[in-house]
Amino acid sequence: MNSRKTEFLAFIGDLQNNICKALEDEDGKALFREDQWHRPGGGGGRTRILTEGKVFEKAGVNTSAVHGELPPSMQAYLKTNHQRFFACGISLVIHPFNPFVPTVHANYRYFELYDDSGDVVDLWFGGGADLTPYYLFDEDAVHFHSLHKSVCDRFSPELYSQLKRACDAYFFNHHRGEARGIGGLFFDRMNDADDRGFDVATALGDVFIPAYLPLVMQRKPTIFTDEQKRWQEIRRGRYVEFNLLHDKGTLFGLKTNGRVESILMSLPATVRWEYDHHPQPGSPEERLLNVLKAPVDWV
């Protein structure tokens, strides 16, 4: 096993442990359960799920490391003739109970392609993190974006705005004409020349806890009404629509016979679809919708 693979596997294992520990501490009631699974084609993963906590209604923090032969659909998607691959990563989605605490998603991954003799012919990193609030506090959006920007700025002055724009473009519910949330970062196929891919992915992974947990601490005591919970559940419906209609990771996972329960852990526990729902003019709910229709530069 080459050293890059070893190093990134160790990184995602540690990050999974650290994030789960931090979330359990913050929740104060529920603990993660772990399911280890094996992929028939090679490899497997550790799915960790926390449900019905005091703070978190449903949270999944998964790692996986799989290898084998790419199906033709995946070869076409990656525009490669090579078939042998290795992929590993960490993927998390956290759905808090309180509608004033935002939902968050993050994912950092590493990919290798091999020729017939088993030599690495291509490798890259991908990932990102994005925030989905139900009530928008500008200072929360600024905090989340600022911490991610400070990591990007260590590498190049353009990196943050490139990855921020890619995130706004990717997490977009085209059929609704609105973003899933208030963005973050998204990148794919970042190569590892001068260790850049590894360094960017791991530095961003390490900023997840300080970027997200302070928002949880700040907002979790907020009193909310049944109507505000209902609004959160309606917006969660848009989250489901994005993940099942547009998210490439979800669709490829399901089409390539990935473990369904690990893939669909991203879906919130309780969700609501109301016909033709429109928030009151001038309300905080309407303001959120307006921001989602035209992504904002937060920093």
Add this chain to the structure above:
Amino acid sequence: MNSRKTEFLAFIGDLQNNICKALEDEDGKALFREDQWHRPGGGGGRTRILTEGKVFEKAGVNTSAVHGELPPSMQAYLKTNHQRFFACGISLVIHPFNPFVPTVHANYRYFELYDDSGDVVDLWFGGGADLTPYYLFDEDAVHFHSLHKSVCDRFSPELYSQLKRACDAYFFNHHRGEARGIGGLFFDRMNDADDRGFDVATALGDVFIPAYLPLVMQRKPTIFTDEQKRWQEIRRGRYVEFNLLHDKGTLFGLKTNGRVESILMSLPATVRWEYDHHPQPGSPEERLLNVLKAPVDWV
């Protein structure tokens, strides 16, 4: 306007009225509201939605009649070089509140393709109806299938089994290895030689009320627990997964800029995703799952 078009438009308008009236009478509390909408490319529809009734949590009974130019993706799907089209139909999804009352879906539609001089070069009917129970009563499944079979048998002895198999194949959640419900009928591209397409579609449309309403009457007084309601909401999650991941009508509607709220009226009001949920061995919930994994011949 040719007579086939006129006749089928009149049929779906009457059927929409009759079904809405029957459901309102059965509900006894809520009424349908109607939204008329216009399609920029030509035509429009009448969307009728009933919500938060005594019996029905959410019900949509829609008609539409649209015309114009097919987008290239739709031409490819229909395997045609012709671009001008007319389509009309009725589409309904009914989600009852009580988990012992099954959800139902039905759709009957008519399609015409034109050459450049405006002459009809192809026309066909499509549609079907299928039942999605949360608790399985064999006699309900037999009633629903028997009434649909009795209509099919008027046309040919093989028709029912052909359309029943097509329904089992179509309404299948491939990623879960289970059917959406206990089936019914499904057909597409049925031509109108000897008036067959029209006669089949209208006769099946007319059997909807007697096939479904007796099940509502029979089951709606059943007392249920919070756990049984929860099971219904978990199964509704599978309904959402089918409609957003696999249903061709939903995906094409969204990709061709159809009216989002009319298309997604099919999604239930309250839905739940629990990680890796498994019913108790030997329970009615487990029996339903076993039936969905291997479709049954009900008549």
